[in-house]
Amino acid sequence: MEINMGPQHPSTHGVLRFRTFTDGEVIRKAIPEVGYLHRSIEKIGEMVDYNGFMPYTDRVDYVAAMTANHGYARAVEMLLDVEVPKRAHYLRVIADELCRIASHLISVGTFPMDIGAVTPFVHALREREKVNTLIEALCGARLTYNYVRIGGVAFDMPQDYPKQVNLFLDSFEKLMHEFDDLISYNKIFINRLSKLCPISKEDAIAYGLVGPNLRASGLNWDLRKNLPYAVYPELEFELPLGRGEKGVLGDSYDRYIVRIREMRESSKILKQCFKQIPEGPMMGKVPKNIKPKPGEAYAAVEAARGELGYFVVSDGSDKAYRVKIRTGSFAAMSMIEKLSRGLMIADLVAVIASLDVVAPEIDR
Amino acid sequence: MSNLQFITHSIIERLDIPVLKNVPIEIFYIAVMFLAATIVVGLFLAPLAGFSTYVERRVAGRMQARIGCNRVGPEGLLQFIVDGIKLILKEDTIPQGADRPLFKLAPYLVILGAFLSFVCVPFGKYLVVANLNVGLLYLIAVSSLVVVGILLAGWASNNKWSLLGAMRSAAQIVSYEIPLALALMVPVLLSGSLSLQDLNMAQSGGMRNWILFKAPPAAFIAFFVYFISALAEVNRTPFDLPEAESELVSGYNTEYSGMRWGLFYLAEYANMFLVGAIATTAFLGGWQPSKSNVLFATGALFFTLLLAIKGLSFFTKLVGEMVRGKSIFDLLSNIRPIKFSKWMFLAIAFISLAGGALLQMFANYWLVTLLMFIAKVYFFVFVIIWIRWTLPRYRVDQMMDLCWKKLVPIGFGCVLWTSVMMLLGGGNG
């Protein structure tokens, strides 16, 4: 029977559509149809100038927008060969990590909701509200920030920002304990997720999976550690890897628990940043009218969903010639058709949630 | 002469209309029966079920660290009435291509299955509409009407997702009736009768006479088997696959709107109440109050007030730390105490003691038994709500596995153990 998990559905993450051909409860084939959120952001990149494109990059991943901003700024800075001051780097990293926590909170909150437990969602979103308030104190917006500028950042942080953020981090760590007690080690939750769709390391690399999904499959890879950018070389943190502790390596439970642990590492990074941040200017020496020399550059950051890369081609004018955005959810989505043979419908929902797919990243 | 006959005769004598004396008495019996059932169901049960919806929203809110429903009426108490009025006034949509007669029939079957069961449940000392001597059998039989209603709803909606939900639900309810009946065999064996009022009478004389503690550990385990199976029967989390919100929008009642949907909703809460009612009647002493129940009542009141005022953080923290492997002595000495002012503490203790003392004075009065019964049932309703908002749901095959491979053997084991113990003990447990 052909069932349509249509674009409007309580549990697909964003507007996604799956045409599932099932045999009762068991899926024979699940064909994803994407493109419901296509906003032609790449074409717009050719029509607005470099600075004006920054708000559009927010919309590439509105759940964790700061990292998208950061990636674009890095790509254009590579073209311009401009040096960004240290303080701006620290502020970028602070904003990035706050966004990573926010994005993982959504992922880790909606995952149990898809499995059936609604309460963790409410708790996770309450914490995300606090993060939103913190980011609002930093740059004035709660969802789409337009904070990073080419050559630096737009505003300085408020005077008592370290205190505010440390206060939040203390309560956040307590909440993560409660969250763990509530759902992470719950027998029913583990039974639903363990051994569900294990993705081996080779498969993950071959299909281009990145981010927490790749780390859950066992590969020790993170752009912040292996190809560090900004001030990550000076920060100490660990990479949580999937270990297959409650099932098989690379199954859905691994992907979930990796995200929970990553949030702890992010809070560690934030605390270090506030201790080490130097004084200084917020912007480097960048011309008002950005006109890079003709050339091309590819730069990537480690966003919440993996490697968010921008390939920018410039022809010497003040508008980019081509902007290509490479996101982690696109690759994750392309794997779903292969993963979904033989699953039950309830499992399909769990797999989509475990890969942390957001529609704006796929469709751009 | 049964209650019904007594009531009927006294009404006819009071009325004293000569015409009525020629009508055969059976018609009056039937009329009074219908009246009694309507009173119980319409005036008592429907508001109770509606109130359960308010309790659910409030408790859910508190568990999610938010306030919950508190706008309409004082503390939100009128919400369910307003919701009922709203549902009646809503547009009645029937999807195109749906099977109209079946579509309209389905909610009635479901609500019938829920409400018919209350006819034989004793709410207090003399408060039972029909004291059937095959009460439990009747209950299990009548609650199967729900399956038919759900299947009709899913099929007639002309919607593949509803159909999926209905099929899952049919499989679930029909499978879980077996451990349910097996678990209920244990009280039947121990009390010697299928009638619910007899089950109540067999547990008189204090908490030690509760069926829960007889034939240890069979009745204790049978209680949990019953509770889990009953949760599956009423489609509550963790067994709410038929109405799994995140997969099927709302399962079999997706296409229903207005009061038709309201009937499904009401039936779910009435069923929850029924689960609690059978659990207390069969295992926890029913409406029986007696001296030891006073302590229970005091303790129950105390804890209810504590919980109501301070939420569940204390208990969940305790359980959470225990899960992590800490010893309970460590926990009790280290957990941050609930911040009560000592006046609040004294007030709660005083109210509980006063309540308990009053109960002891009027222990056998029918109103007290009614209140006792409702208190015990609401405790179960609260636990069911608690479970719903804490646990994720099972997948279909895991749920079937739980039923057939785990609960049915355990149920059989309980029945066997009880029978053996009764044989050896030569009587009750």
Place this chain on the structure above:
Amino acid sequence: MTPQEIGELIKEKFGSAIFELKLDVKQPWVKVEPQKLVEIAQFLKDSSNTSFDFLRSIATVDYREEFELVYLLFSYLHQHEFKLKVRLPRGNPSVPTVEKIWPGANWHEREAYDLMGIHFDGHSDLRRILLPDDWVGHPLRKDYKEGDDYHGVSTTREYLTGMPELPTLPSIAHK
């Protein structure tokens, strides 16, 4: 291996197929003939010196006389990156698929087909991915003109026609 060395390796093995090289920039690239693409890609993936197991993206650029496909490659083992380019004539942009080498290329090639109109020979499921199946045209091309309407919904905003030209906003000045 440094990118320069990778470039040299490709040059010595497939010298005839190379159109152009640029090895002295930060992110060097090699431009090859379309027909030899699959062979070179297979070599880059399998050879133990390079082992490019991760295809980051397939970017398509429309230089007005021709198309260019950029394959951004990366190797987790050696942690080096490389760019492989292919130049395609505008009239008939078609290139063999690398789906067999990197399965993740499936969707990237579908997107390239959808938005730029490049045909991939041998692709298992070449159909539009981001745009509706009945869309006409390939939007990312520089000469793309939107149709007047789509299924009856007009693409111009009528209330804006006849209004004076809006001034372009200045780019966001930094402090």
